[in-house]
Every structure is written in C-alpha cells, then in structure tokens.
Amino acid sequence: MKHQLKLDYTIPFGGLQPYFDALHDGKALASACNSCGSVAFPARTQCGNCRSSDMKWVRLNGTARVLFRTDASAGSFALVKFDGADTSSTVALDNPENDAMFGTIVAPKDGAPGLWLTLVDTENEEHDGR
Amino acid sequence: MISNVSFAGGAMAPFNRRKDGSSFRDWARAAVQGALDDANLEVSDIDALVVASESDFFTMQLNPAALLADECGLVGVAAKRVEGGGASGHLAVHAGVAEVASGMARRVLVLGVEPSASHLKGTDVGALYGLSFDAWTDGMTGIDSTSLYALSAQAFMARTGATVADFARIAVRNRAHACANANAHLPLDISLDEVTASPVVASPYRRLDCSPLSDGAAAIILARTSDLPARPQGRARFRAAVSAVDTVRLGERSDPGFFAGKQRAAQRAYAAAGVTAADIGMAEVYDSYSGAQLQSLEALGLANGQTIAAEREDVFSAQGAVPVNLSGGLLGQGAPVGATGVAQVLSAALQLEGRYFGQQVANAPRFALVDTHGGIATLNAVSILEAP
Numbered sequence: 001m002k003h004q005l006k007l008d009y010t011i012p013f014g015g016l017q018p019y020f021d022a023l024h025d026g027k028a029l030a031s032a033c034n035s036c037g038s039v040a041f042p043a044r045t046q047c048g049n050c051r052s053s054d055m056k057w058v059r060l061n062g063t064a065r066v067l068f069r070t071d072a073s074a075g076s077f078a079l080v081k082f083d084g085a086d087t088s089s090t091v092a093l094d095n096p097e098n099d100a101m102f103g104t105i106v107a108p109k110d111g112a113p114g115l116w117l118t119l120v121d122t123e124n125e126e127h128d129g130r
Numbered sequence: 131m132i133s134n135v136s137f138a139g140g141a142m143a144p145f146n147r148r149k150d151g152s153s154f155r156d157w158a159r160a161a162v163q164g165a166l167d168d169a170n171l172e173v174s175d176i177d178a179l180v181v182a183s184e185s186d187f188f189t190m191q192l193n194p195a196a197l198l199a200d201e202c203g204l205v206g207v208a209a210k211r212v213e214g215g216g217a218s219g220h221l222a223v224h225a226g227v228a229e230v231a232s233g234m235a236r237r238v239l240v241l242g243v244e245p246s247a248s249h250l251k252g253t254d255v256g257a258l259y260g261l262s263f264d265a266w267t268d269g270m271t272g273i274d275s276t277s278l279y280a281l282s283a284q285a286f287m288a289r290t291g292a293t294v295a296d297f298a299r300i301a302v303r304n305r306a307h308a309c310a311n312a313n314a315h316l317p318l319d320i321s322l323d324e325v326t327a328s329p330v331v332a333s334p335y336r337r338l339d340c341s342p343l344s345d346g347a348a349a350i351i352l353a354r355t356s357d358l359p360a361r362p363q364g365r366a367r368f369r370a371a372v373s374a375v376d377t378v379r380l381g382e383r384s385d386p387g388f389f390a391g392k393q394r395a396a397q398r399a400y401a402a403a404g405v406t407a408a409d410i411g412m413a414e415v416y417d418s419y420s421g422a423q424l425q426s427l428e429a430l431g432l433a434n435g436q437t438i439a440a441e442r443e444d445v446f447s448a449q450g451a452v453p454v455n456l457s458g459g460l461l462g463q464g465a466p467v468g469a470t471g472v473a474q475v476l477s478a479a480l481q482l483e484g485r486y487f488g489q490q491v492a493n494a495p496r497f498a499l500v501d502t503h504g505g506i507a508t509l510n511a512v513s514i515l516e517a518p
C-alpha cells in the first residue's frame with residue numbers, strides 16, 4: 001500500500017528556551033555552572049560536569065575554532081570549540097567553500113533551530129587566538 | 131554473574147532489501163518458526179515475548195509487541211517492546227535474559243524486526259536517524275548519522291594514527307565474511323581500491339565504508355538451562371549482559387573519538403562474567419561504519435591497547451586470534467535495526483556451539499563477546515556468552 005503520514009509538531013524547549021531564543025537571533029548563549037564553573041555550549045539545564053542544577057546564562061562572543069570538519073552530500077558539518085565554552089559543539093557550516101579554521105555563529109536560515117557557523121579568515125577576525 | 135540462562139535456539143529471516151512483496155510480519159513469523167524449530171519447542175512452551183523495533187516510523191505500527199504476538203500465535207504470553215536506537219535488538223535480548231534469570235519467565239522469545247529498507251525512501255530514513263542523537267542540538271543542524279560518525283572517526287584517526295586504508299580493510303573483510311552467509315545483505319568480493327574509490331558520503335567515509343539499510347528479522351529463545359529440551363548438542367550460556375551510556379552530545383566527550391561508554395559496558399561485562407578481555411576468542415562487533423568497528427575494538431580492549439597494530443597484523447581476521455564479525459557484521463550481513471543485535475547474539479551462540487550457518491570460526495573458543503550500540507556509541511550493550 002501507499003500511505004503518507006504528515007505530522008506537525010509543537011515542541012516546547014522548556015528550560016533551554018533562552019538558548020534557542022538567542023540562537024534564533026544569531027547569538028551564543030551558554031550555560032555556566034555556579035557550582036563548578038563549567039560552561040556548556042550548546043547550553044544544558046543541568047551541569048554535565050558535576051550534575052548541579054544551579055546554573056546561570058552567560059553570553060559568549062560567538063567565535064569558534066574548528067576541531068574537525070566533514071563534507072557530506074547532506075552538507076558540511078564540523079565539531080568546533082566556541083571561545084569561552086568548555087564543551088565542543090556540532091555545527092552546520094554556512095559557507096563550506098571556505099576552508100578557514102575559525103568562524104562566527106550565524107542565525108539559522110532554514111527555519112530549524114540549528115547551530116550554524118560562518119567560516120572567516122583569521123586575519124580578518126578579532127579572534128582571541130587561544 | 132548470570133547463571134542458568136541458556137540460548138535455547140534461534141533463526142533469522144534473511145537481511146536484504148525485499149523486492150518480493152513480503153511484509154515485516156511475514157519475516158517475523160518465519161524467524162519465530164525457525165527459532166522454535168531450532169530449539170525443539172512449541173509456541174505453547176513460550177511464556178514471554180520481547181520485541182525489538184527501533185521506530186514506529188519504520189513499521190507504521192504502534193504497539194508492535196501485541197501485534198507480533200498475535201501474528202505469531204503466541205496466545206496469552208507476556209509481551210513488551212524494547213527500544214534503544216541501534217542497540218534495540220541487543221537490549222531486547224538483555225530484557226529476555228533478565229526475565230529468565232529472575233524467574234519471571236521460563237522461556238522467552240526475543241524477536242527483532244525492522245523494515246529499514248523497503249518502507250521508506252533512504253533520505254527519509256536518514257532524516258529519522260538524524261534524530262538518534264540530541265534531536266534539539268545535533269538534530270536541528272541537519273547533521274546526518276554518517277557525518278557525526280565521520281567527525282568522531284577523524285578524532286580517532288588524529289589520536290591513534292588509524293588511516294582510511296585501515297578502515298577500507300575492514301570494509302573489504304566484513305563483506306568477504308558475508309560471502310559464506312546465505313542470510314547476508316552484502317556478500318561482496320571487493321578490493322581495497324574499490325572502497326577508496328567509492329563515492330564520498332561524509333569525509334573520510336565513502337559509500338563502501340557504510341552499512342546498508344536492510345529489511346529482516348531475527349529471533350532467539352532464552353531459557354533456564356534446566357528448562358532446555360533434551361538435545362544431543364549443548365547450548366551456549368550467557369555469562370554477562372551489561373549496558374552503559376555515554377554523553378549524548380559528541381562535543382561533551384573529553385575525546386570525541388573514543389567510545390568511553392562502550393569501554394564502561396565492556397569492563398563491567400568482563401567483571402560480571404569473571405573473565406578478562408584476553409579470554410574472549412571471537413566477537414560480533416557493531417560496525418555501522420568501517421572505522422566504528424576499529425573504535426569499538428579499541429573500547430572493548432580486545433587487543434591489549436594495541437588496536438591499530440592488531441588490526442594491521444590480522445588479529446581480527448578469520449585466521450587471527452580474535453576473529454571479528456565472521457557473520458559479515460552490519461557492513462556485510464546488514465542492519466535491519468531491531469533485528470541487528472538479535473542476529474549478532476544468534477551468530478555468536480551458534481559459533482560457540484559449532485553449528486553456525488556461515489563461516490565457522492576455525493577454533494571454537496570458550497567465550498564470545500557481542501557488542502551493539504545506539505547513537506554514536508551512546509547507548510552500549512555488551513554480552514558475553516560461554517560455549518557449552
């Protein structure tokens with residue numbers, strides 16, 4: 001038989017709503033643990049390091065260093081470290097034709113609340129150079 | 131340690147892309163009947179059914195355990211469905227082991243089934259698989275399973291010096307093993323060059339580094355050793371059934387190329403079985419991608435910390451000290467998700483009993499290890515079985 005299932009989801013983000021609101025505006029909002037100081041980006045509602053739920057929001061400057069990248073038929077993706085974060089992030093690459101190893105966060109363009117990075121040449125970038 | 135839980139018998143319906151109009155219900159019935167025949171049992175001997183199926187999006191059937199109990203004539207049995215992504219089948223086996231070990235049931239039928247190939251377009255299945263990680267973060271970037279595995283493989287290569295040639299050797303070898311397996315999806319006689327010349331899917335992975343989407347079913351019966359039917363041949367026994375999780379987000383792992391959750395599961399399994407990694411004489415390992423097999427072998431500790439050297443010295447080949455994936459693995463035998471782990475356990479048990487239907491291990495070992503995971507080694511299931 002032929003059968004088509006069309007589903008429209010409405011999914012609240014709960015405690016992570018501020019992270020996604022910031023993402024929508026192209027801004028990087030991380031969670032910082034008041035207990036151990038660990039900074040997670042993407043954000044968490046409970047600390048992944050010490051399990052404390054005593055968290056606060058901290059704004060990152062949105063620059064990131066590429067650790068590994070892969071170029072796929074589905075798009076180009078990378079594992080990157082945002083400056084100021086202790087965790088790494090998987091991102092979609094906005095301009096994969098660029099092979100730079102640094103980038104800045106950019107608002108998602110496809111409607112989905114994904115984390116996107118625009119690659120930028122380092123000499124044009126006021127990166128902290130860690 | 132688990133004691134008194136035996137493999138009573140099992141069977142699988144071939145893994146491939148069905149083009150004959152048969153349904154997943156047909157494959158499930160065939161696997162169940164084969165398992166009952168192999169165990170020399172009747173449906174009325176079964177107390178409980180555990181079904182493994184990863185997603186209702188694949189089957190278009192909610193509550194599949196009740197449906198399949200009904201389809202297979204298992205009137206009035208206890209029934210449940212177990213799900214854990216790619217590990218679903220293996221976790222269903224663990225649930226069955228727990229029911230027998232605890233005395234909740236005398237004989238449990240574990241049935242894994244998935245129409246991963248024929249029901250949906252590959253792109254739709256890929257989109258669903260993309261939700262196997264953190265659907266809100268990883269998932270919403272549009273990253274697919276192959277790309278996430280590729281990033282992890284790159285981290286692994288950077289740390290260990292593993293190369294695409296090492297990955298290609300695994301892609302070739304598992305397909306060669308599958309050539310002796312009449313139930314295998316991809317029994318291929320291919321060269322290393324064919325692997326490294328196949329189209330790039332997500333660098334460094336090429337098409338032949340990836341396991342296929344398959345249709346298929348597998349069923350095994352678990353019983354207290356004292357409840358086995360009298361038989362001339364002995365049956366394999368479970369010594370450990372352990373699972374452990376890692377962080378869901380790859381970026382939160384201290385080394386995104388290391389399968390730490392799998393290492394945790396394996397170490398617990400060795401301790402539970404009262405063995406060490408050196409006691410394992412063969413393994414069925416989760417090779418969703420060629421490199422993932424090597425990453426899994428590292429985490430399982432089957433080569434005393436020298437995984438890459440062991441791979442290059444053919445330790446994991448059919449003639450080696452620890453043959454891996456003689457069934458063909460996911461790369462060769464195929465991957466109908468819910469059925470995958472059940473079939474891995476089936477292969478290991480039959481090997482230990484000396485009656486495997488594919489390439490039989492040269493020297494039947496005392497202990498075999500089975501390794502399966504969901505996500506990117508996020509939910510890891512490990513079993514250790516002992517020969518009769």
Ligand SMILES: [Zn+2]
Nearest residue numbers: 033036047050
């Ligand atoms: Zn903390």
